[in-house]
Amino acid sequence: MDRAFRWAFIGTGTLAKKVAREITASERHVIATAYSRNREKLCAYCEPYNAYPAISIEDAIDRSDVDAVYINVTNESHYEVCRQALELGKHVLLEKPFTMNASDTEKLQNLAKSRGLYLAEAMWTWFADVPLQVRAFVQSGKLGRIREVYMSYCAYSIGYAPRVSDPLLGGGALLDIGIYPITYAYRLFGFPLSITCNGDIKNGIDYGEHIVLGYDGFDVKMDVSIVDTKGEAMIIEGENGFLANPGYHYGESAVAKTKSGVDIFKGQRSYLKEFDSVADEIRQGKTESSFIPPQATLDCMRILDECRRQMNLVYPFE
Ligand SMILES: NC(=O)c1ccc[n+]([C@@H]2O[C@H](COP(=O)([O-])OP(=O)(O)OC[C@H]3O[C@@H](n4cnc5c(N)ncnc54)[C@H](OP(=O)(O)O)[C@@H]3O)[C@@H](O)[C@H]2O)c1
Known part of the structure; x- marks a missing residue:
């Protein structure tokens, strides 16, 4: 060892x-x-x-x-x-x-x-098992042509820590939690053809936003909020069935029902897997992660930038 x-x-x-x-x-x-x-x-x-x-x-x-x-x-x-x-x-x-x-x-x-x-x-x-299984399943085409995707991440977390609500600490919903559905959509479907974002800006931060990422033939609609308690959910609807994953950002279990039956995806929710994977990649002499490649990080930051531009969300130190 x-x-x-x-x-x-x-x-x-x-x-x-x-x-x-x-x-x-x-x-x-x-x-x-x-x-x-x-x-x-x-x-x-x-x-x-x-x-x-x-x-x-x-x-x-x-x-x-x-x-x-x-x-x-x-x-x-x-x-x-x-x-x-x-x-x-x-x-x-x-x-x-x-x-x-x-x-x-x-x-x-x-x-x-x-x-x-x-x-x-x-x-x-993206170091957890379930998202990688969900990605392989969606990319296998078993859901058929994708019709619509809905993702929410709405949790009353504005009082969780100063960093969530303070503009000087880069707070707000998009950067704190909106990044999860955006990265998830990107990892499943790539860079969107269109991006629209309507946000609710108060006290120098975004309390929440509705985002639509447009892809060829379908939209990914997202609700993100740090003042709403709607919770977290992901539903991917395809012409052959659907995939549901309530705790998608935690990598919790997901289920798919399609014409060919029911598939259940299970794995562990942990930081250890992330740290083990990074240590392994570094020991192998890699400079990039295969779990979250640099291009994915950069492209998702570009999506966040565009959402911020549309909401006119500018931080005091910018
Ligand atoms: N991956 C996840 O699951 C996950 C979950 C939660 C948060 N996060 C991310 O993790 C980060 C921290 O979140 P948190 O909830 O742990 O925040 P936190 O409780 O406010 O902790 C931030 C820590 O950073 C220190 N710090 C801040 N600025 C510093 C600086 N310039 N130099 C040295 N130390 C500094 C703070 O201590 P001092 O003020 O004493 O320096 C404190 O120890 C955020 O970027 C957040 O988005 C990720």
Whole structure:
């Protein structure tokens, strides 16, 4: 067995706590170092994992015993922290939304390429089993010609954390959760022929939006909201039947009913699979992820940019 993969965590907030518990329990991953700005919180985070509480981003990353960096800071800081990690010569797994816009994504991808470094978006859905099975099923043509797709991700999460509602932290529905149905649609059907987005902008962020991605012969309609409790659902209707997946962004089980019978898709919902896959890809010397290829990240950022343009959603630091 390979030795445990050694991570530098930049950001030690809500997500970093969940991820750390899950991946260290496997003993295949070690949090070697971590950094966030509040020293007291950082030290409390590091203590159970015996991780080194670094005094700066550079101090956390620029160490010979760090195999890769996991960046989970708030959205507005993704670009700058990732740029620093790549400049320091480390492989990176960067949380979604990759950056605030496609242009910054392209800059980071070019930097990683020029340095021969691995860089992937931590779009955990696409490391899970069920979405990959759903994708293979849809692309097999068993549903027949696609007629319509509906996806919702509506959850009252505006008060969940300051990062969801604060424009200075790159908050809002589209970048926080709209990215999931958009990436899902892209992974199933590719770049859309048309994009329309009507949003509800308040207090400098989008509370929600209705998005229509147009494809050849069908539309993918999406409702996204951080103030509505409609929930999460995906229905793909084809001429031979349908596929339903309530918790699609978690990679939870899906069912398809077609003329040829019932297919059930099951798998595990976990961050561990994502971290195991990334560690494997880095060990194999890859610089791109086959689970979420750089082109997918960049194209989805372009879709987000277009939605923002149509909603006139501009952040104060832009
Ligand atoms: N993949 C998923 O399932 C998933 C789920 C939730 C969130 N996310 C993404 O993960 C990111 C974090 O979400 P969260 O809920 O964990 O947020 P959070 O609880 O606010 O945590 C953010 C962390 O980043 C640190 N931080 C912020 N800016 C920093 C900077 N410039 N330098 C160093 N540390 C910095 C914060 O600590 P200090 O303020 O003390 O520095 C804090 O530890 C977001 O981008 C979000 O979109 C992904």
